Ligand SMILES: Nc1ncnc2c1ncn2[C@@H]1O[C@H](COP(=O)(O)OP(=O)(O)O)[C@@H](O)[C@H]1O
């Protein structure tokens with residue numbers, strides 16, 4: 001099979017039975033000359049020479065049950081490779097079947113090949129964030145598995161049929177307002193949960209939002225996620241975050257500290273994209289993006305964004321004259337409450353930008369049409385599972 005596991009020599013990973021755990025006694029440090037005073041002998045008794053497992057531990061090593069539950073990673077050969085879903089910026093994603101349970105999963109191969117300084121921090125952050133942020137609307141991480149070499153490390157996740165970017169592209173017509181409300185409530189609930197757990201996602205966009213055929217969104221790709229709230233080192237936080245079109249203005253203007261509000265700007269861009277069925281700001285570069293933002297929202301003023309002039313790149317930008325926002329023209333069918341929510345996501349001042357928690361309470365979600373129950377969402381053929389459907393193809 002050409003698309004299954006690459007050909008390789010048979011290795012120990014082919015064995016079906018797992019090797020039984022073998023307890024290894026900690027190396028006993030022999031003292032060259034044991035001090036024979038009775039006091040010191042009492043203080044550090046030598047490990048007892050007994051045949052039971054328990055006795056292999058010195059009194060200073062807690063028994064294994066007291067350790068955190070760290071188990072060795074299983075092998076990637078516990079999974080049968082089905083097809084490649086996509087090659088992203090940090091790894092390749094495969095669809096696979098768990099040989100034991102038959103479950104269909106997604107395996108993301110982490111890119112470690114060029115790494116010279118040990119296991120990359122991005123990969124550690126990704127695994128850590130996924131484990132910290134477990135939630136109904138965050139993609140479920142199952143385990144981390146390893147291949148034959150040190151560069152083969154895979155994150156095993158639940159397989160989700162679609163990503164929202166591909167789905168929006170394939171759908172013949174946009175989501176209904178009632179559906180958009182459901183999706184936004186799920187997204188906000190997931191983002192609020194991450195923020196409550198001190199995790200910034202930093203790359204929210206439609207290709208990182210997965211959706212299953214039961215109307216449920218799962219936030220994925222925590223490859224750029226990091227903890228916030230910790231003291232920030234010299235040089236601040238990296239500005240190389242968030243895919244351009246979804247990047248908040250404070251990052252574009254060189255802010256070296258930023259927080260949860262960067263994710264909320266991206267959420268606003270996603271909200272707009274769900275309505276428009278195409279990305280809101282499709283700019284080629286940062287300057288063009290700022291110009292597009294200023295055109296849609298009106299240029300920032302000392303009133304709407306008091307800290308603007310203190311940002312590193314503010315002086316290099318010549319602001320257009322202030323004008324009212326153009327959202328009404330761009331979103332003619334959105335209600336006043338919808339426009340208000342969108343404006344709250346796209347507030348210039350990060351301190352005034354709405355939080356996920358507050359957005360969940362916004363009147364937009366309680367006015368008619370009400371959010372649609374996820375069970376009532378239509379299902380679509382999954383491109384990631386290799387399913388094809390001719391009538392969904394873009395006619396152009
Ligand atoms: N759990 C999953 N189930 C199905 N498809 C997935 C899953 N995770 C990722 N994908 C697909 O793979 C693509 C790339 O994965 P992602 O985690 O975003 O990697 P990258 O960091 O390289 O962008 C996604 O846009 C999505 O299409």
Ligand SMILES: [Mg+2]
Nearest residue numbers: 088207208221
């Ligand atoms: Mg991605």
